[in-house]
Amino acid sequence: MSKQSDDDDAEERDEALLERFKEIVDASGSRANAALLTGNSTQQISKWINGKARIPFRQAAILAKAANRSLDWLASGEGSPFLGQDFSSQVGVPAEPLVDDEDVVYIPLLDVIASAGPGIENSNPIAKDHLPFPRRWLEQLNLPVEFARFHDSRGDSMTETIKEDAICLSDIRWQRPRLDAIFVVVHNNDVRIKRIGRGMEGRVTLISDNPRYETEVLSEPEARSLKIAGRVVWAGGKI
Structure with a gap:
């Protein structure tokens, strides 16, 4: 076999590896x-996917685990790509954390x-999926996993603190503002993300971080029906 053929085979193997790595990232x-x-930037992830930088083993292992994919499959393309149950396909699963690793x-x-x-009405707050999160970040937030919940957000009233459409992480232990x-x-039945302030005569204020939005005032009877579902502690970064 010529050197050119060897080079072509190696290039094909590299391209197949990058395709598998892209599948894991997705x-x-x-x-x-x-x-x-x-713990890397999205630009670095793109460099790994495009073959412009070598994929470190530790990062590959973390992503493979999060994607429920086999490292052997990533490296060789042989065998089943999945590690047992495919968590990504679960819908309506109970709200307990899945098996994790270190x-x-x-x-x-x-x-x-x-x-x-x-406000957006949310009448059935069940767990529809599970998302991976670095254990060390959770420890830095002083948040036990059993009290951690992800949820989506919509709107821009809390920018720049929380970007529009960010996925937020909340600590459900919090019941008082x-x-x-x-x-x-x-x-x-409307679920909102706000700061909370106290007004006169039992009133409660719902405060937005975006100055374009006015503070909302709830009367004392309205304030009595207000419930706190949790404290937002992370939304693409620590809050």
Whole structure:
């Protein structure tokens, strides 16, 4: 076999490896989520996918685990790509964390959209999936996994603190407001993301971080029906 043939075979193997790696990144959620899991930038993830930088073993192992894919399959393309049960296909699963490892924990993603803007009704907040999250980040947030929940958000009333359409992580232990924190609040089945303030005569204020939005004032009877579902502690970064 000529040297040219050897080079062509090696190039084909490299391209196949990159295709498998791209599949793992996609299965982990997104390039942004892959960056979160590995502690690298999305630009670095793109370099690995495009073959412009060598894929480190540790990062490959973290992403393979998060995507429920086999490292042997990633390296060789042989055998089953999956590691047992495919968690990514689960819908309506119970809200308990899945089996994790020393680097990654799996946190329930609730079937809830918390509005950073007008209220959105959410009547059935069950877990529709689980998302991987670095264990060390959870420890830095002082958040036990059993009290951690992911949920989607919509609207821009909390920018720049929380970007529009961000996935948020909440600590569901919180039931009482603090002035220096952001909460998921439920009012008449509307789920909102707001800061909470106290007004006169039992009133409660719902405060937005985006100055374009006015502070909302709930009367004392309305305030009594307000419930706190958790404190937002992370939304692409620590809150």
